[in-house]
Structure formats: C-alpha cells, structure tokens
C-alpha cells in the first residue's frame with residue numbers, strides 16, 4: 396500500500412495548498428480520503444477550526460467533497476491538473492523526445508579538465524566559518540552583470556535559479572499571497588508557486604516579454620511579487636525588448652509593495668542584449684543561473700538585488716543550508732575564466748539559434764505561426780493540446796503539452812530543439828502540421 400500523503404501547514408491557506416499540491420503531484424488520487432478534521436488538527440498542532448476552514452475552502456473550489464460519515468474525499472475529477480503524471484503520456488518506444496527542456500548535452504563545456512586543475516591546486520577544505528560566497532566569484536559575477544547593466548553591488552549565490560526564486564518568495568511573501576507569473580510560463584515555477592501556498596496570477600506574454608496591460612492588471616489584482624524571464628522565456632522564447640523594459644520600468648517605478656524578480660537563465664547563451672528591469676522597484680532581485688550555458692548539474696546561480704533583499708536571502712541561507720559549496724563556486728569561476736569555454740558557449744548559442752530559427756521557419760513554411768525568439772524552445776499554438784500531443788506521439792515525436800505551462804493562456808505545445816539535428820527540422824515540421832491540421836478522416840461528401 397502506498398504511504399499516506401503527508402499534509403502539512405500551520406494555517407488554513409497552507410493546509411489547503413498542501414492538499415492541492417498533493418492532488419497535482421498525483422500523491423492524492425481521486426476518491427482518496429483526507430484525514431478527519433480533529434485528527435489532522437492534532438497532527439499539525441493547529442486548532443480544528445483551522446483544518447475545517449482549509450477543507451471548506453477546498454470544497455468551495457471543487458477539489459474535495461464531504462459526504463456525511465464518508466468524510467472528506469478528493470473529488471472524482473478535481474479541477475486541478477495532475478501535472479506530471481496525467482498530462483504527459485509516456486513516450487512510445489523509439490519516439491524522439493523533444494519535450495524535456497534540457498540543454499544539448501553535446502554542447503555543454505567539458506568539466507573534466509577544470510575539475511582536474513582544481514584537484515591539483517586543492518588545499519585543506521574550508522570549515523563552516525570560512526565558507527560563504529567566494530570573493531573572486533562575487534567579483535567576477537559583479538563584472539559580468541555590470542557589463543549587462545545590472546547594478547550588482549549586493550550579491551549572493553544560490554543553488555540554481557529556482558532555489559533563488561524560492562528563497563526570495565519565501566522571505567517576502569506568506570501563503571495565500573499572489574504572485575504575478577508569465578502565462579504561458581515555466582512549469583516548474585508554477586509548481587513552486589503552488590507548493591509555497593501562493594496564488595499565481597497569469598500575465599500574458601508576447602515575443603517582447605510580459606505585456607504592460609497584463610502587468611498592470613496583476614498589480615491591480617494585488618500581486619505582491621512579479622517574476623519576469625529576461626530572455627529565452629520558457630516556453631515561448633520571448634525576450635524583454637528595450638521598449639518593453641522602458642514601459643515596464645515606468646509602470647513599476649517606486650512600487651514599494653512589490654518584489655520584482657528577474658530570471659536570466661539563458662545568460663551567456665542568449666543571442667539578444669539584456670534589457671534589465673533591475674532597480675525599478677525598491678525591492679528587486681536579478682537571478683542568473685549557470686544551468687543552461689554550463690550545465691544544470693552545477694546547481695548554481697548568482698543573485699543580485701537591493702541590500703535588504705539580498706540580505707534576507709543570504710541570511711536565511713546561513714541559518715539553513717549555509718552556502719553553495721565552494722568547490723562548485725571554484726568550478727564555475729574556472730569555467731567563466733576559460734576563453735576556450737567561452738568559445739564553446741558562443742558556438743552552442745549559435746547552434747541553438749540555427750535549429751530554433753530553422754524550426755520556426757519550417758513551421759511558417761507550412762502555415763504555422765510558432766514562437767521562439769531566443770533560447771532552446773519553440774512554442775506552437777494548437778487548437779487542442781491532447782489531439783496534437785497524441786498525433787505527434789503516434790508520428791514518433793514526444794512533445795510537451797502546454798497545459799503544464801498555462802494558467803489561462805491559449806493552448807500550445809512546447810518543442811525543445813536541443814536533441815534535434817538540422818535534418819530533423821523538415822520531418823518534424825511536417826509531423827506538427829499534420830498533427831495540428833489532421834487530414835479529414837472518414838467519409839467525405
């Protein structure tokens with residue numbers, strides 16, 4: 396028998412968010428019984444009224460049903476998608492997987508020579524007191540960010556972009572608070588927002604980034620934080636343009652009630668200039684990950700921001716995980732300093748651009764308007780995701796359904812170009828065109 400899902404939370408909002416995320420993750424299945432109100436209250440150390448309020452909220456939203464002595468159960472079809480399990484049909488054996496969103500492993504710089512060089516110069520490892528952000532890494536990050544117009548006097552290091560974003564949200568917001576996120580947006584971020592018990596408000600995106608009316612509406616709806624992807628927006632490839640940055644900076648100027656977070660995960664891979672929003676609001680953070688250019692397994696991002704925001708993230712880390720290993724920090728520094736690595740990253744960026752533009756052009760030639768201004772993904776609007784994903788799967792291509800990325804945005808599928816060769820582009824575009832506009836089946840007049 397599967398282990399019982401552990402509901403957590405010390406407020407009604409956190410408890411209901413915990414149940415919801417259990418449903419979304421597939422850990423709480425339709426028909427599963429939730430614990431009795433009193434039992435859960437004892438388990439969580441809260442009053443029965445708090446649990447009752449959480450259950451009532453879930454009931455009102457149609458996630459659970461209470462039926463007398465049968466207690467409270469997950470409804471047969473709760474109106475939240477179970478992200479991973481139900482939405483992604485398993486790929487057919489032999490199908491090409493273009494769903495994953497990973498960088499091309501063939502294009503990541505080799506770590507071996509740098510690890511060997513580090514090993515050769517390694518002295519006694521530092522202890523707790525000696526470890527923090529390496530001054531040399533901080534200085535190099537500052538220079539790189541300043542060159543892109545990001546004021547980086549205050550800086551810290553996190554275990555990747557999502558870790559940085561999680562720490563920022565946890566330090567500034569409380570369960571139930573609203574966060575404005577791009578729609579469509581990064582699936583992992585939507586999962587994180589739900590997992591933190593926050594409410595996501597979708598902001599429409601076009602090729603130039605989040606739209607100004609969308610941001611305005613999110614602010615009016617009470618968003619306490621706004622997360623903007625600078626370049627290579629996932630899934631649409633949007634990049635914040637100079638005009639959009641000016642428009643958004645004006646809109647956000649002086650908003651002391653809003654935490655502004657920028658996610659520049661494409662970093663050195665982006666083939667368009669950065670137009671940062673950094674500093675438009677008093678509370679801001681700019682996060683730059685090394686995952687895409689240098690490899691997701693490095694688990695490192697630099698986080699710049701205003702003094703108070705950076706101090707909250709760094710201070711909270713200090714009483715928890717502590718710091719990002721200085722071994723990793725040294726490795727990233729070595730990669731940044733190596734001209735041969737810079738050359739490999741530049742060539743990788745060109746290769747992604749060729750394949751991404753090639754796929755967008757091949758789709759356009761077949762009458763399909765797809766998006767992919769920067770990055771490794773192409774977003775194809777489709778009338779029906781299930782039909783498109785299933786038809787492509789039957790044609791030997793596993794693509795990601797946009798439902799993983801959407802709140803209220805129109806349907807689409809995401810195709811990652813990392814595993815594609817240029818010879819694949821035509822056949823894949825043909826398959827997408829057929830999947831989106833299936834040839835009429837059955838009888839014709």
Ligand SMILES: Cc1ncc(COP(=O)(O)O)c(C=O)c1O
Pocket residue numbers: 496554555556557558581624628629658660684685686691695696
């Ligand atoms: C929008 C976005 N931000 C950040 C990342 C990378 O995050 P991390 O640094 O946590 O690996 C990704 C990876 O897919 C992404 O799509």
